Amino acid sequence: MFLHLYRVVKFAFQNFWRNFWLSIVTISIITLSFLSVNFFIFTNALVDTTIQAVENRINITVNFKTTASEPDILVLKNAVEKNSYVESAVYISKQIAFEKFRAKQEKEGNTIVTDSLDQFEENPLFASLLIKAKDINYYPAITQIISQSQYEPIIEKTNLDDKSKVISTLSNIKQRIQQVGWIINIFFLAIAVLIVYNTIRITIYTRKEEIGIMKLVGATNWYIRAPLVLESVIYSVIAIIATVIIVYPLLGILQPYASSYFDGQAFDVLAFFSNNFLTIFGYELLASVVLNVISSAVAIGRYLRV
Amino acid sequence: MIRFSSVSKIYPPDFTALKNIDLEVQAGEFIFIVGQSGAGKTTLAKLLTAEERPTKGSVMIGDWDITKIRRADVPTLRRQIGVIFQDFKLLPKKTVHENVAFALEVCGAPISRIKTVVPQVLKIVGLEEKVHRYPRQLSGGEQQRVAIARALVHRPKILIADEPTGDLDTITAKSIVDLLTKINEFGTTLLFVTHNRDIVNMLKKRVVTIEDGEVKGDKETGKYIL
Numbered sequence A: 001m002f003l004h005l006y007r008v009v010k011f012a013f014q015n016f017w018r019n020f021w022l023s024i025v026t027i028s029i030i031t032l033s034f035l036s037v038n039f040f041i042f043t044n045a046l047v048d049t050t051i052q053a054v055e056n057r058i059n060i061t062v063n064f065k066t067t068a069s070e071p072d073i074l075v076l077k078n079a080v081e082k083n084s085y086v087e088s089a090v091y092i093s094k095q096i097a098f099e100k101f102r103a104k105q106e107k108e109g110n111t112i113v114t115d116s117l118d119q120f121e122e123n124p125l126f127a128s129l130l131i132k133a134k135d136i137n138y139y140p141a142i143t144q145i146i147s148q149s150q151y152e153p154i155i156e157k158t159n160l161d162d163k164s165k166v167i168s169t170l171s172n173i174k175q176r177i178q179q180v181g182w183i184i185n186i187f188f189l190a191i192a193v194l195i196v197y198n199t200i201r202i203t204i205y206t207r208k209e210e211i212g213i214m215k216l217v218g219a220t221n222w223y224i225r226a227p228l229v230l231e232s233v234i235y236s237v238i239a240i241i242a243t244v245i246i247v248y249p250l251l252g253i254l255q256p257y258a259s260s261y262f263d264g265q266a267f268d269v270l271a272f273f274s275n276n277f278l279t280i281f282g283y284e285l286l287a288s289v290v291l292n293v294i295s296s297a298v299a300i301g302r303y304l305r306v
Numbered sequence B: 001m002i003r004f005s006s007v008s009k010i011y012p013p014d015f016t017a018l019k020n021i022d023l024e025v026q027a028g029e030f031i032f033i034v035g036q037s038g039a040g041k042t043t044l045a046k047l048l049t050a051e052e053r054p055t056k057g058s059v060m061i062g063d064w065d066i067t068k069i070r071r072a073d074v075p076t077l078r079r080q081i082g083v084i085f086q087d088f089k090l091l092p093k094k095t096v097h098e099n100v101a102f103a104l105e106v107c108g109a110p111i112s113r114i115k116t117v118v119p120q121v122l123k124i125v126g127l128e129e130k131v132h133r134y135p136r137q138l139s140g141g142e143q144q145r146v147a148i149a150r151a152l153v154h155r156p157k158i159l160i161a162d163e164p165t166g167d168l169d170t171i172t173a174k175s176i177v178d179l180l181t182k183i184n185e186f187g188t189t190l191l192f193v194t195h196n197r198d199i200v201n202m203l204k205k206r207v208v209t210i211e212d213g214e215v216k217g218d219k220e221t222g223k224y225i226l
């Protein structure tokens, strides 16, 4: 078995070298289709991260009246926290709000403000509750809880920082990218499949003599067909390696732009590809191998008469 | 050993290459198949290797009805029949040794068998001194010897020689015929397709004459008559 495999691999590589330029062209086309798929993955990830970033900035801020007592506020906080829609509810007491504000002004060197702050005997700031939902669709429900009449006396103002317009725009863009992306990907994949088909056809043609002799001396079908199929698999393997070699430096170039695009919240494209390395390139290789095996098998069926 | 029973071959769409052929060849026999170009001699040979299927009738090798042969069994059949041609059909980029070894390799033969069989057959055809040459570095007769060596690697029971001397000069042709005669004497059934009158008349073997796809003559120790 090992011997058979060795010979098949040997014959496959012989074919590969014999039609060197044809092999290179074939690999280039497959690589191109891989690149197209990866660009698609990249843009998708980028849009997803953008949407995520925008979503993360959505929250409900409840400002409490200065007269509201802390226990009353905590009752509301507990009620909100217990709700299964809620991701987190952070209570910012008057005191903390004051210190934050003061620290901010000091940092910015607004001495007039800090000085005047010291003039107050009473803390002029609101206590507030910062609520994040598990999903953007849950915000209306949460708002309803808060607007129950029992809480009305303590609430000064409820603020839903709604970015749903931005999000729906982004979702639309994402859909568009996916539509166009699929068309482009299918286009490239179709070309790659045709090229592989044609390459195997040409290989059969250039090896006509040899294949004829193989049949003449009673070669098993395995020895005639397997090298041709394997040849198409070799194309995929080399193409995926080439893709990895091309994609990583490209990501390195795109990385600074991608991360500066989201102030603060970094989008690490390199990490994204590295973390999903096997998933991304593994499935690409698998899909390409399956397609190539099918297309070479069809070519063999059509052009290799027994 | 070989029996053709009412065999006809019509090439699509409607060209009749063989008509009602009845022919029996005994094991170990040396038989000439003669006839003009286009008579159907090669077609007859191709029926034996299952390269072509008869349109009608049956072809038996031993007890094996090869008209009903399954695709997967074709390689097994071909290993029992050696074939050589006018144009040698050697691989130009392989040496003598590699050309012969290739036939065993692609049949999955183990290395040990290749190591013993290849020198053996090359010795039979008298090329043990030239194993590392390429076909273009050999004379026509020597190239045909390589082809014969290759045809012998599976120790075939039948050897089909389709105009093996067609491209060779008289003296070289004679030496190839001598070699084939020797192989036949070792017990291999030999089907010698030719239209070389001198060779046929010299050997005084059985001669089957084919004309327009039909057997027109079958004579023991015959002569080439047309």
Ligand SMILES: Nc1ncnc2c1ncn2[C@@H]1O[C@H](COP(=O)(O)OP(=O)(O)O)[C@@H](O)[C@H]1O
Pocket: B011, B012, B015, B017, B035, B036, B037, B038, B039, B040, B041, B042, B043, B044
């Ligand atoms: N594959 C084919 N398709 C159609 N006609 C063929 C084919 N092979 C051979 N023929 C025809 O059959 C006839 C016999 O051919 P062949 O057996 O090669 O003759 P020979 O070997 O005696 O010269 C010829 O007229 C040839 O043109």
Ligand SMILES: [Mg+2]
Pocket: B041, B042, B043, B162
């Ligand atoms: Mg012929």
